[in-house]
Amino acid sequence: MSAAPAGPTGAPGRRAAFRGLVDFHTHLHLYPDPAAEADAIAASGARCVAASVDVPSYLxxxxxxxxxxxxxxxxxxxPARALSYAGRESELEPYLAASPLIGEIGLDHLWARDVPREAQRRVFERLAGRAAELGRYCVVHTKAAEAEVLETLRAVRASRVVIHWYSGPMGILGRMIDEGYYFTFGCSLRRWPMSRAAARRVPAERLLVETDNPVGEPWLGGSRTDIGLAERAVRDLARARGAAPEELRSQIRRNSMRIFRESGLA
Ligand SMILES: [Zn+2]
Structure with a gap:
């Protein structure tokens, strides 16, 4: 697949014929050879939103x-990296200004328990707030902090939101759906009934897929770290929802491209 020329901001040029999926959450920086993986993603016909977790991973x-x-x-x-940036949020401004979407940001009261909640809250509030001011989408991690994440997003008036791998209470999921958020689903669909229940609840026009590569599938006991996991997520989503895979794939692609257009990327 030939790549469209980069625009002035590094954004892709027009590619009207894009038929692939967007992997809405991957961590390219965690691959031993990130550039080779980027080439593999392009060669597969997919695109990806490559989330960073701090300044070095963004670079x-x-x-x-x-x-x-x-x-x-x-x-x-x-959130696991928040302590390094709490109190220095203004230094992040140039990176925020350059980023077409903001992420990964959020709160984690389970796996990042060693990071004080106050530091997490402070950094999340600032980044979500700047995303809202800049009109950018943010990709949000919510582990065991779902209610506080929702409160914060509402408080800073962030409405362009993608919730990544939701695994919290169904009541809060419902409130997030009411706010108009998007949701990524991926590797956990075939293993966690909770993910399938959440996937059934989200309206089709708010569904996205993710791989959380290269850590998501191995963390769940699998071994794959390839972009093909995004197509697998579509099939798993279709099975969970009792939907036709091709139809659902088109819908997910349209949802992804809507966000890309609104982010100046398509
Ligand atoms: Zn992540």
Missing amino acids: ATLAAAAGRPAVVPTFGVH
Whole structure:
């Protein structure tokens, strides 16, 4: 697949014929050779939103994405990395300004328990707030902090939101759906009944797929770390929802491209 020329901001040029899927959550910087993986994603006909977790991972992601329009590098501070940036949020401004979407950001009260909640809250509030002011989508991690994430997003008036791998209470999921958020589903669909229940609840026009590569599937006991996991997620979603896979795939592609258009990427 021939790559469209990069636009002035590094955004892909027009590619009216894009028929592939967008992997809406991957961590390119965690591959041993991020540039080679970026090439593999482009060769597969897919595109990806490559989330960073701090400044060094963003710079590594940017380097891997250079000249590869299939990869959209995004800046974020993961809650597990928040302590390094709490109190220094203004230093993040140039990275936020350059990033077409903001992520990964959020709160984590389970796996990042060693990071004080106050530091997590402070960094998340600032980044989500700047995303809202800039009119950008943010990709949000919510582990065991779903109610507080929702409160914060509402408080800073962030409405362009993609919730990544939701695994919280169904009541809060319902409130997030009411807010108009998008949701990514991926590797857990075939293993967690909770993910399938959430996937049935989200309206079709808010569904996205993710791989959370290269850590998602191995963390669940699998071994794959390839972009094909995005197509597998579509099939698993279709099975969970009792939907026709081809129809659902088209819908997910349209949803992804809507966000890309609104982000100046398509
Ligand atoms: Zn992630």
